[in-house]
Amino acid sequence: MKANGLLIGGLGAVVLLSSFSLWGRWGSQPVDFNTQIKPILNKNCIACHGGVKKASDFSLLFKQEAFAPAKSGHPAIIPGDAEGSELIRRLSLTDPNERMPLDAPPLKAEEIDLLKKWIDQGAEWGDHWAFQTPELPNVPSIGTLWSRMGLTSNPETDWATNEIDQFVLSTLREKGLTASPIADKSTLLRRLSLDLTGLPPTEAEVAAFMADPSPEAYAKQVDRLLASPAFGEKWAGMWLDLARYADTKGYERDPGRKIWRYRDYLIKAFNADKPYDQFLTEQLAGDLLPNATDDQLIATGFHRNTMNNDEGGTQDEEFRVAAVIDRVNTTWDVFQGTTFACVQCHSHPYDPFRHDDYYKYMAFFNNARDEDVTTETPTLRFYTGSDSTQLMQLKQFVRQSMRDPKQADAEVRRVEMMARTVEPKINSHDFDQYVNASLLDAKFFGVQDKGSARIKPVTLTGRTRLYVAWGTSAPDAQVTFRLDSPTGRVLTTVPVPNTGGAWSDSVQAIPLPDVPGKHAVYFSLNSPAKPLEWVMLKWVSFQPPLALAAEKMLLGLLNKNPDQTPIMLDGTGELARKTHVFIRGSWLSPGAEVTPDVPGTLPPMDTDDQTLPRNRLGLAQWMTRPDHPLTARVAVNRFWEQLFGTGIVETVEDMGTQGIQPTHRDLLDWLAITFAQDDQWSMKKLLKRIVLSSTYRQQSNATPQLLAADPFNHYLARGPRVRLSAEQVRDQALAVSGLLNSKMYGPSVMPPQPDGIWQSPYNGEAWVQAKDGEQYRRALYTYWKRTSPYPSMITFDSPSREFCQIRRLRTNTPLQALVTLNDPVYLDAAQRLAEHMMQRGSSPAQQIQAGFRRLTLHELSPKKQTVLTKLYRDTEAYYAQHPTEASTLLGKQAGKLLVSIGLSTRAALMVVANTMMNLDEVIVKE
Template sequence: MRRTWLWMPLIISLFASTAALSEEAKPAHADFTPEQIQFFENKVAPLLTKHCNECHSADSRKVEGGLILDNRASILAGGDSGPAVEPGSLDESILIEAVRYDEFGYQMPPKGKMSDEEIAIFEKWVADGMADPRGGEAITYVEKDPRDFWSFKHPQRHDPPQVKQADWPHSGVDNFILAKQEEKGLSPSPAADKQVLVRRLYFDLTGLPPTKEQIDAYVNDQDPKATEKLVDQLLASPHFGERWARHWLDVARYADTKGYVFQEDRAYAGAYKYRDWVVASLNADLPFNKFVQQQLAADRLPEAEQHLEALGYLTLGRRFLNRKHDILDDRIDVVSRGFLGLTVACARCHDHKFDPISQADYYSMYGVLNSTKEETPEGMPPILHDEKPHNVRIFKRGQPGNHGEVAKRQFLSVLTEEDKPMPLTDGSGRLQLARAIASTDNPLTARVFVNRVWGHLFGEGLVTTPSDFGVQGELPSHPELLDDMAVEFMQDGWSVKRLIRRLVLTATYQQASADRAECRAIDPTNIFLWRMNRRRLDFEASRDSLLVATGSLDETIGGPAVDITANPSPPRRTIYGHVDRQNLPGMFRTFDFAGPDSHCPVRPETSVPQQALFMLNSSFVLNQAEKLARDSANIADPRQRITQLYQQALGRNPSEEELTLAAKFVSNAPADPKPATPWLYGYGSRDAETGKVDKFTPYSHVSVDGKTWQADAELPNKVAGWSSLKANGGHPGGLKAAAIRRWVAPVAGEVSIEGTLRHKKKEGDGVFVSIIGPAGPVGNWKGHNSSPPTNVASVAVKQGDVIDFVCESGDSIAHDSFEWTVNLVMRGDQVRAWNSASDFNTQRPVDAWTQLSQVLLVSNEFHFVD
């Protein structure tokens, strides 16, 4: 009996092995219905490719958790945590736990939970037995050399693929695009109309809209090379450098200030010199490899080639209260992500979790940048020069006081030959670093930059993570095309202008942007470019277009930054606007401006109510609308005047229907528009002797949310401090900037006033309010953590007289927010009443022609590329 027991495990093991062998001998799909196999092919396989294969395929550089999902046997074998699926059982399948994002278990994919529909597909697949026609034994993973990852291999030229629709391509680029489309069952869109294409080219190459005359000149040019001529003209324009410099300034995290610092000037007085150098370099088509070298090591180049202002790329970052380690970390980040598309800064505290970048790599670069001294010449951005070069020790866990081994100054190990490090020992090593980054032997730099250019022209890069070409980044949609363009870019002398020229002359770029339902069903996000992406103007192009439409744009190139939030706003191009890193104006944030605190790979794209409210309420927009209307006021014929407005704003003539509607609108509007209510809102001061308001200045701005009148775009501001009014109260700005709500009597009569002042703070010294009638003050009250009534029995007024409701600060303007709503009642033949809160209005009266102009200037047609 005992012997039998000893042999039982062996018998069971042999039986199990025989069963397993028998099972493996069967075709993988033998036990599944055709419907189950089809479900896998149509539903499951695409999700595995989309969400899982990057980290769980034998082709992955590193398989996470040892789990391979390439066939059924590998899934059943599982990884470090055991079998991934128990066929037929959802609760016992780790894969289902992971995709459901179980609170206490695995959560996959790591970049974000799948949709409920996608999770349901996996659940049905597992519940039905996990049909999988992919045969073969379980695959054992063998870790690969990091250099085998696509972005670390040297790019190669590729012959353009053969295509069926051979008459469509304009160049080899188009062959690559069309071949992918044909493979996916897609087809390209028709060519865009010339009226659309000319606008697209102007915006992409100069950031400015074409005038009606410029559009007509291109449309009427019958020369087969008309597009090439126009492209060459735009590339030669000084506005080209302004447009493309702004793209680069996002990469460089450019700002005119340091951010929060203590007891020092927050301004980089000469920051604009770096910005102007970028503009000039792009206009001169400085080869990109030299563009890189200047920004990293201009001080080490021959004197004839030195442009020290270019060092602003390194030095104009955030100052982090002048903490050296954080400043150097920021510089490592802007160098590695900006030029190489690698997140080297992730290795500050430990080896990179995903990419082959060690802590030693990080501190090698740290040592290079730390072997420099910074100075700020007058009128220049801060510059660098080498001091005594030295290596640093690795900071264990990123802690400066916890030293590890010495990190020799050398180039990133993954970008050099194995076991042959590239030392960076000439001075600080910055010039060697710059040359290594800008070398044709570097597999990343050209790819990264070409991809950035593609993204600006087509709306999205071939790699949609333009500053992360590592394992966590997205794979290129057209890898052979990207490689081919990168090599051609280098062979063509690293010329940025010639690269852009090649791309805008492709049939791919010149496609129409109209939707096509049959293609959208196959490729809903337009990865394979079956149409041109329709794009909204960015902040700079939108504001600049408003100035161009009204003939206001100051085309001066370069110079110190200006405050474009001022009222009136300087008519300089937006690239010359002052960028305050610590207090970025709300207008910038509202329109998705690049955050200047760190390197910005891609700007966010949002559609929020604040954008529409700005277009409706902004004094800048309204000023442009008034100017557009005013410039056409000498045209007597309304239809001709409407036509001129359309030509200036939209670059075209109105249709007959648009002309008729606009003419009807202006003819039915009152000639002398009145305010919607008898209330005015402003700031000013009182005469010390009479107590009456001796200076009243209407507020010129409405807040982005459309709820507050104020003296400038931001609160506080240099014009009137915190002075502001909203429906139920506001805030004074000191004795010379009291908040004043003015009521203008629409008729004569006796007015009674009732109200309550509310000040809710114990801090500060409270606020002082006055009601001032035509003859002078009729009541004065103080509110300090109190709610005094503010009633006046009677005030006699004639039509047009004013009653001012004035709120002033005491010695302190801190904690002076107040609430004050008043009711005015006039009794006579009929009772009339006004309420300061319910009557509150943030619209200033404008005539019909200004309203029509504003409609054109805020339309989608105006603010979209095509």
């Protein structure tokens, strides 16, 4: 036994000595590239040796570039040899002309030592954590073995509800912190209601919750709120910022846009708990799904919320490209949580994305058929009544005329596509070789007598119908279409319909001879009676023929003007585009051609068992694949940020190397994997898991010691205490006062707004205030004009939505108090709340207590009761002496109040109600 013991001891000594020898060379522990080295390089080196600049042909952005020979011919980093590495030598010099970083303070000695250790250890490179596929971490153990078995009590196991709490408690233990107790039931229900539905609970709902002693009482409230129609409205409102939703097109002219059906899609999707992977796919590529439904087409409005420039003199192609670039950037911001926009001009300064990666990704979006035309086509048209019947008859007629069922299906889809979307077509701004012609107001092609132009080469095989949208006021205008040249073979000569003016158009189907192959088509105008009168063409489309009856029905539908909403559609054949790298990001400087692909830093699209189509649908399928490192993490982080006010990664918009490190990385990965795999992308299950946790249900009170240790609550030792969003502040005022109109869906409405806010010189549009209770609908239905958003929303930090807004940065300014004290909506709410107060008490003290309880679900403290009662007394006395002012404050209701109650009493209660609505505990979640 002794011999064996000596042998084991000797082996242990050898291992220990070996370890000491290695530690002596490399330091006490391995250096981690991502957490220790990358921050030093990003801070001090990347500006000159990164994706934008590569001084001396040396870059530290990619491994192969960092280890490759620089301009001098020698590598700057030699793995395993710090002393021989030029990087260390240049960092250690004292001569300012040679020392790096140039023209900047030298690195600290400890930073250089860390770099030396890293190189000596082999200069192990590492991918940033967010670009690595997450692996399911172990859930930390808490409490004691006996408490985990339920045999004894322990503060940690007694407090924790689910795995989220175990991750949080583990971190709190490391930081020397402890969790806070669970909040009281009324506070908790108000927080939960505002978070899940955006509306406060009613007093009756609080009373029912308080009276339910069962252990499942809270979970039942969670289920009730998740099932509420208001849930979809709340979370759709959050998504509208991401989708840059607005009711106008943006830019200087900023005319109206009807895209409210996309907002309705969001509400329905959240309420139906549409799986997030499907939710993402429909918004990015709903039009590419097999047999796409109307809802799936409407969902693509996500990327039709881009701005259009309808101002005269602009170039459509410039702003079409701007819209495509916005789609690329928004897709990365919303679904990938990574800054990608800068790669438009150069390789990413900090993250491993190359310049051409941007344009390979852009190629997924570059075939979209929208082209910055004023009509916003393609749109999905909604026929009603007899027009809807006519569409059904047209489809039946086409189907019955085909013998082969497969051919019939294809032909019905083609005809329905034309009727519902007016695609495929060639927009007239794409004509060229103008003679006595121009783009009218830079919008649609116009031609005068003896003028002509060319339609670029297009396949004519089997396409013997030319659909044209055109018009004029000239009485005898005729257009001749020729093949291949201005003097080529005449295809046909037809009169232009007299529509009363060039800007009024009619759709016609012009018979053409059967011409095989791909040809240019030239057309010329003969208009001798009024040679200066314009003939305008909006678009043309070469289509196969239909039976005369079917063609007549189709033309009848195309000449209607039904309600419609912008959607995404891709062009094929001649309408497909090539994508080029833009040199320095300029669309006027195309470089090498690229094809659709994803950045090499991330998993490839094609795997051994899956080849994805190189279009938006394939891109969406790639983004929701199990090995994708970003999509689930970004989604989980965003939902967490909505509930706690700060994401697990605070920079919700940037999980890259310049983003703030996650406070609970293992928790983020665990939630992401659980969300995608166990929950099958169910957003409601994710939210339920979070709000059921004790971490979410904690009191928000903070001791001075806790504030000193963790002032921003990064480690979640207390519950969230965050100011309500602009929409929630308004909706709560309407809800507690009883004014809120719960009507869902439909076009946007215009609530009260001061005169003079809108100025629309182009078309004279005016803000027409909604009536009959429509003005009191939830805030997400408010009409959103990009150049002049609703004032109270902007004051409470909502964006203009010209571009995607990932998170709202909260401020607290006196302007916000001016809104809630003076905005007509809040005054109306205060007046209605005052009526409620009068019905709930016989004395001012009782009335004030009732109003405070309605607002906060808590009793008013004696100190606040005294202050508010004094406000009431002073205000009543003032209005008793100034009845005209009281009448002005009460507005239209003043005349009705003289019989039942004095003006001064009513006005004083309204002022107190308005004051209470401005209290801190009312405009935050607590």
